Amino acid sequence: GDSVTQMEGPVTLSEEAFLTINCTYTATGYPSLFWYVQYPGEGLQLLLKATKADDKGSNKGFEATYRKETTSFHLEKGSVQVSDSAVYFCALSSTNAGKSTFGDGTTLTVKP
Amino acid sequence: KAGVTQTPRYLIKTRGQQVTLSCSPISGHRSVSWYQQTPGQGLQFLFEYFSETQRNKGNFPGRFSGRQFSNSRSEMNVSTLELGDSALYLCASSLPLTSGGDEQYFGPGTRLTVT
Numbered sequence: 258g259d260s261v262t263q264m265e266g267p268v269t270l271s272e273e274a275f276l277t278i279n280c281t282y283t284a285t286g287y288p289s290l291f292w293y294v295q296y297p298g299e300g301l302q303l304l305l306k307a308t309k310a311d312d313k314g315s316n317k318g319f320e321a322t323y324r325k326e327t328t329s330f331h332l333e334k335g336s337v338q339v340s341d342s343a344v345y346f347c348a349l350s351s352t353n354a355g356k357s358t359f360g361d362g363t364t365l366t367v368k369p
Numbered sequence: 370k371a372g373v374t375q376t377p378r379y380l381i382k383t384r385g386q387q388v389t390l391s392c393s394p395i396s397g398h399r400s401v402s403w404y405q406q407t408p409g410q411g412l413q414f415l416f417e418y419f420s421e422t423q424r425n426k427g428n429f430p431g432r433f434s435g436r437q438f439s440n441s442r443s444e445m446n447v448s449t450l451e452l453g454d455s456a457l458y459l460c461a462s463s464l465p466l467t468s469g470g471d472e473q474y475f476g477p478g479t480r481l482t483v484t
Contacts, residue, residue, distance in 0.1 A: 289472075300459055303472045355419060357473055362412075
């Protein structure tokens with residue numbers, strides 16, 4: 258079945274540092290890939306998505322590229338801020354719309 | 370456009386009781402999914418409803434059930450509560466596409482505590 262493996266956390270960075278959170282996946286067919294973010298006490302919010310190979314999703318300075326050959330969708334940001342502190346989830350959704358498979362989440366803490 | 374709403378936000382129940390959680394999707398969204406989030410198991414898919422029919426189901430016991438109404442609102446029911454059912458229950462809605470996967474829009478969740 259489908260699965261998502263995320264880099265284990267927690268990750269602690271200083272403000273303005275470079276962020277990478279690794280994500281690899283296993284899926285049948287050609288899934289869409291997503292990064293969601295969860296702030297304390299809230300539900301998940303879509304951060305970015307990519308629906309086919311070589312697509313790059315981007316939002317709020319975050320980027321991720323759909324790499325079919327390496328089955329990866331790593332999240333990057335050039336300069337993190339304290340406000341980026343949250344839990345980040347990599348996810349995929351195959352042709353069964355409405356069912357997403359999530360990674361375990363990576364907790365990011367950014368210190369001033 | 371209003372987001373996904375879930376009620377109640379917090380709930381405390383006793384073992385053996387049952388509970389019903391409610392979810393109202395974004396207007397126009399016809400797919401509603403439910404997830405259980407716990408520190409140990411992460412986000413686990415419970416089930417998905419589309420046009421009042423359960424279309425997908427995760428690996429949860431029959432104590433977990435759901436339904437969807439004609440206005441796309443959904444309810445989730447857990448009977449004979451166990452301590453291990455304590456979790457954040459998240460509802461998500463999406464627009465179904467003809468192919469590929471959809472992004473999902475999540476509600477704030479219902480925090481269920483079983484004592």
